[in-house]
Amino acid sequence: MAEDHVDVLIIGAGASGAAIAWSLADTKMRIVCLEQGDWMNPHEYPSAHLDWESRASGPFSFDPNVRGRTTDYPVNNDNSPISVANFNGVGGGTILYAGHFPRFHPSDFRVKTLDGVAEDWPIDYDTLAPYYDENDRMMGVSGLEGDPAYPPKPAVMPPVPLGKSGTMLANGFNKLGWHWWPSDSAVATQQYDGRDQCINLGACTTGCAQGAKASTDITYWPHAMRAGVELRTRCRVREITVRDNGMAGGAIYYDADGNEQEISAEVVIVACNGVGTPRLLLNSTSTAFPDGLANSSGLVGKNLMFHPYSFIYGTFDTELDGSRGPSNCIWSQEFYETDLSRGFARGFTYEIVRGLGPASTAASQMVSGQIAWGKDHHASARRVLNQTTGMVGICEDLPDERNRVTLDPELKDPDGIPAPKLDYTLSENSRKMLEFSIARATEILEAAGGHDIESMGPMPAGGWHLMGTARMGTDPATSVVNEWGRCHDVKNLFIVDGSIFVTSAGVNPTRTIQALALYVADSMKQRLANLFD
Amino acid sequence: MSDLIGSSNPLSDEQKHVLRKIAGLLIPPSDEHNLPGADDDDIFANALVLAQSNATEVTSSLDALEARANEREGSSFAGLDLDAQTAVIEDIFGLLEPVVRRITSAYYQDARVLESINLKSTPPFPGGHEVEVGDWSLLDPVKARQPFYRKV
Numbered sequence A: 001m002a003e004d005h006v007d008v009l010i011i012g013a014g015a016s017g018a019a020i021a022w023s024l025a026d027t028k029m030r031i032v033c034l035e036q037g038d039w040m041n042p043h044e045y046p047s048a049h050l051d052w053e054s055r056a057s058g059p060f061s062f063d064p065n066v067r068g069r070t071t072d073y074p075v076n077n078d079n080s081p082i083s084v085a086n087f088n089g090v091g092g093g094t095i096l097y098a099g100h101f102p103r104f105h106p107s108d109f110r111v112k113t114l115d116g117v118a119e120d121w122p123i124d125y126d127t128l129a130p131y132y133d134e135n136d137r138m139m140g141v142s143g144l145e146g147d148p149a150y151p152p153k154p155a156v157m158p159p160v161p162l163g164k165s166g167t168m169l170a171n172g173f174n175k176l177g178w179h180w181w182p183s184d185s186a187v188a189t190q191q192y193d194g195r196d197q198c199i200n201l202g203a204c205t206t207g208c209a210q211g212a213k214a215s216t217d218i219t220y221w222p223h224a225m226r227a228g229v230e231l232r233t234r235c236r237v238r239e240i241t242v243r244d245n246g247m248a249g250g251a252i253y254y255d256a257d258g259n260e261q262e263i264s265a266e267v268v269i270v271a272c273n274g275v276g277t278p279r280l281l282l283n284s285t286s287t288a289f290p291d292g293l294a295n296s297s298g299l300v301g302k303n304l305m306f307h308p309y310s311f312i313y314g315t316f317d318t319e320l321d322g323s324r325g326p327s328n329c330i331w332s333q334e335f336y337e338t339d340l341s342r343g344f345a346r347g348f349t350y351e352i353v354r355g356l357g358p359a360s361t362a363a364s365q366m367v368s369g370q371i372a373w374g375k376d377h378h379a380s381a382r383r384v385l386n387q388t389t390g391m392v393g394i395c396e397d398l399p400d401e402r403n404r405v406t407l408d409p410e411l412k413d414p415d416g417i418p419a420p421k422l423d424y425t426l427s428e429n430s431r432k433m434l435e436f437s438i439a440r441a442t443e444i445l446e447a448a449g450g451h452d453i454e455s456m457g458p459m460p461a462g463g464w465h466l467m468g469t470a471r472m473g474t475d476p477a478t479s480v481v482n483e484w485g486r487c488h489d490v491k492n493l494f495i496v497d498g499s500i501f502v503t504s505a506g507v508n509p510t511r512t513i514q515a516l517a518l519y520v521a522d523s524m525k526q527r528l529a530n531l532f533d
Numbered sequence B: 001m002s003d004l005i006g007s008s009n010p011l012s013d014e015q016k017h018v019l020r021k022i023a024g025l026l027i028p029p030s031d032e033h034n035l036p037g038a039d040d041d042d043i044f045a046n047a048l049v050l051a052q053s054n055a056t057e058v059t060s061s062l063d064a065l066e067a068r069a070n071e072r073e074g075s076s077f078a079g080l081d082l083d084a085q086t087a088v089i090e091d092i093f094g095l096l097e098p099v100v101r102r103i104t105s106a107y108y109q110d111a112r113v114l115e116s117i118n119l120k121s122t123p124p125f126p127g128g129h130e131v132e133v134g135d136w137s138l139l140d141p142v143k144a145r146q147p148f149y150r151k152v
């Protein structure tokens, strides 16, 4: 059999894998991407079914341990108050993400200089700005220009609707004189690049049957494949191989039938996310790299960051959006930049959650006692259903080496590859920030006319942002990849997912993950003649 | 729907009977809204489907209910009259969370119920929903603010 050899091997077809595949396609190199999951069929998405809320907590759950597809890998979250949320398939996490699409701020790249915490990034906002713009065009971002919380940035399409819930809370923010703005959203509010416009299904985090939400299976991938990139599904990579000269040689993977296959490559790019990437590197041991590939710093898997989430919601005496409309609505960055008088460093973003579906609202409010059971049930339910709204607080998580991903000694995926194990403790800074975010959100809800306000923080199921486990830096002793994504230890191995984040900022990460992937791709293209020097 | 209650359901017939009784007590029919209770054939069939995933949660709740009924009234739950059954549920409502969640979820995904609370009785897709664009002049005070991101 002829050797399976390619110029560039990409592992993972999610947010970042798709972006770099598309960008590198114009080099005309032979590029193959291996993805453990399947292509999605939009008609299978829950929103095409009446029992969409039940389906969303079964085969489309964002918890891989609940979803348990053969294309998933289990995660041991026992030693973490926050458990991993993801999706494994073409599009990766973007299949289930809400599409909240904020950028980092200039200050996010300079946290050590400005606030004396964590580390500065080796790049800055201005370096990424053109790649943010390019990614915005490829994904199709809706929003409104002029947000005073940000440097000027373009909006590709008009913002998502304010709706009844957004209007209610905007009034609350205005009463307090606090910032709010329509959320930048990876949701097409007009027909865009062959995609239909949003019709307010309201089930974005279960997959968008309309194709309005920018998941990379319908944004980058069709373009990348038309440009010649080959995407192979149901290919689960067990390890990255190493040549005698210490360079990455390719990968060993299991195909759909569970047969072991090998592919060799001149360049290997890992895009498996902040948990999948350290898992793969740690499982890629060899004589040259006994502690895992590219791990001479010992930092592979360390500095795991989530965003601890608070969730605060109240009931109103009038009909609101309920689950109708995109999950995204408006956000507030009133408390984004550091103000030490609040008792913590760094800050957070509020993102308005319009409302939840009737089944999940009724279930949680019956349990909490807000909706009565028995003879008063119907009257009581009618005072709550479609009448709750609130917000999440997305708190910046600071890196801490004790928070880490390792390989579980027992738990394995269906192909026998060790599962990731998390050790994570909520920091005192995060705890204070969560408390503060709950207290201020309560004030906002009250100002808007809400009552029976409930909250939680951290959200135990909210580990959807996975960052920091192979961080970027100029010093090989304190970072895994250099300032353009190349591993310090292995000069033909690149990482482009959330693992390379130095800090987490107080915003959802995907726009930055993809901007970084495009930036790494450009850095590679500019150096093609001497990429490995 | 009844074909969904397969023999693979981990609940015994007795447990199904008790579960159905609880469903009717938690969400009774409503004449005012012309709605069935959660013990309606189709709705309960769906509740049983939901009970199949992570079924041990449900059976432990039912075991706790039986234990309480015996402790309090000296009888199985099924053997009690309506008032006593209501009192037992009241007593251990917190332990019944897995049961409450499944019954409520099944109820509020039924087309008749959705329609009665002004929601579409068909799947969200196709068709979607109307959501008002809103009045963007609400943003005027925010637009009047100077940029407040930190310059570096």
Ligand SMILES: Cc1cc2nc3c(=O)[nH]c(=O)nc-3n(C[C@H](O)[C@H](O)[C@H](O)COP(=O)(O)OP(=O)(O)OC[C@H]3O[C@@H](n4cnc5c(N)ncnc54)[C@H](O)[C@@H]3O)c2cc1C
Pocket (backbone or CB within 6 Å): A011, A012, A013, A014, A015, A016, A017, A034, A035, A036, A037, A062, A085, A086, A087, A088, A089, A090, A091, A092, A093, A094, A095, A096, A097, A098, A099, A100, A101, A102, A205, A235, A236, A237, A238, A271, A272, A273, A274, A276, A277, A280, A464, A465, A466, A496, A497, A498, A499, A508, A509, A510, A511, A513
């Ligand atoms: C419910 C939910 C809501 C979210 N909402 C938002 C939001 O509103 N805004 C936002 O910015 N972010 C959101 N996110 C997070 C967002 O999805 C991720 O930040 C983003 O997808 C990460 O991109 P990535 O390229 O790092 O990895 P992923 O998109 O996770 O892609 C990794 C891919 O690699 C594959 N893979 C992993 N290991 C292997 C292997 N060994 N072999 C082969 N393939 C492998 C996986 O199957 C997966 O497809 C949300 C996530 C979830 C789950």
Ligand code: SF4
Pocket (backbone or CB within 6 Å): A047, A187, A188, A197, A198, A199, A200, A201, A202, A203, A204, A205, A207, A208, A209, A210, A211, A212, A213, A325, A326, A327
């Ligand atoms: S609300 Fe819009 S983006 Fe979200 S699932 Fe529906 S159509 Fe898609």
